[in-house]
Ligand SMILES: *[C@@H]1O[C@H](CO)[C@@H](O)[C@H](O)[C@H]1NC(C)=O
Ligand SMILES: *[C@@H]1O[C@H](CO)[C@@H](O)[C@H](O)[C@H]1NC(C)=O
């Protein structure tokens with residue numbers, strides 16, 4: 461990163477903090493304690509301006525005062541278009557749009573790095589952002605209940621959510637046709653190990669960013685391995701995401717559950733997870749509760765432990781979690 465860019469970033473974030481009248485300790489001789497900006501990508505059926513997301517941003521700012529929070533929207537300022545884009549659209553094109561928006565953003569693009577929070581499908585999409593674009597580069601990625609190894613079913617729709625129900629009926633119809641793959645968002649991370657050939661052949665998103673096809677893209681692995689922290693939260697009582705183990709990249713094939721470290725995607729390091737693990741940056745976490753039941757304390761800890769100033773240090777992972785949830 462060029463020094464001029466860091467300075468521009470500092471100036472902009474300080475301007476933001478001044479507006480918010482937050483006390484800051486400015487001393488040219490000390491490392492900059494400005495927290496990195498945070499990018500949030502929300503889940504299926506949510507909107508960028510939802511109350512819950514606002515609270516998440518407020519917590520982040522309470523833990524690291526002066527945090528600039530950017531929430532991804534695929535509908536500009538139109539919340540219903542943004543919600544609709546969580547169900548319908550071509551994820552490749554959606555990611556291209558987000559890559560462009562982040563790279564052109566005056567604050568994000570001049571920061572030395574950003575931190576990122578992905579809720580549910582937003583988690584694998586942010587991972588896609590890192591693998592494919594990563595400008596500005598992500599330092600810490602936290603994903604909550606994300607479908608990193610795909611889904612075989614999604615039980616997400618409210619009783620009167622016709623948009624959701626319409627999407628889900630389409631999902632079950634000819635999932636891997638080009639028609640469905642270019643239009644229905646959840647279909648693009650649908651992955652049934654029992655029907656693996658169809659997935660490899662037709663998946664528009666997941667098979668690509670998981671580098672499961674014969675020709676691997678090295679950039680994907682290099683970019684993901686550049687993370688300092690990849691924190692993956694799994695909801696122990698998740699009844700929405702099937703199988704819930706997908707949040708830890710576990711393979712569930714019938715009754716067989718294969719932990720990430722026993723899978724080729726890790727062992728042959730298709731996407732950089734092994735390299736990241738070697739440096740202590742791969743972090744398995746679980747939450748007691750159903751999908752997206754995130755205690756405030758967990759958000760607080762996530763921000764405190766993995767986000768904040770650029771120059772902070774992180775403890776390498778040494779915990780007992782071994783990516784084997786569900787087998788104990
Ligand atoms: C690999 O991914 C990068 C980043 O998206 C892209 O620029 C490049 O063209 C891809 N390489 C191949 C061989 O597809
Ligand atoms: C999805 O969008 C990408 C990028 O715009 C495009 O290249 C691709 O052909 C689209 N896929 C389908 C199946 O329409």
Ligand SMILES: *[C@@H]1O[C@H](CO)[C@@H](O)[C@H](O)[C@H]1NC(C)=O
Pocket residue numbers: 653654656713714
């Ligand atoms: C899942 O299990 C079935 C039957 O045991 C097997 O044929 C298939 O190859 C497995 N799928 C994967 C992706 O390993």
Ligand SMILES: *[C@@H]1O[C@H](CO)[C@@H](O)[C@H](O)[C@H]1NC(C)=O
Pocket residue numbers: 519522523756757760
């Ligand atoms: C989370 O952090 C905020 C801001 O410091 C604090 O007000 C709140 O009590 C914390 N919540 C929990 C459950 O610790």
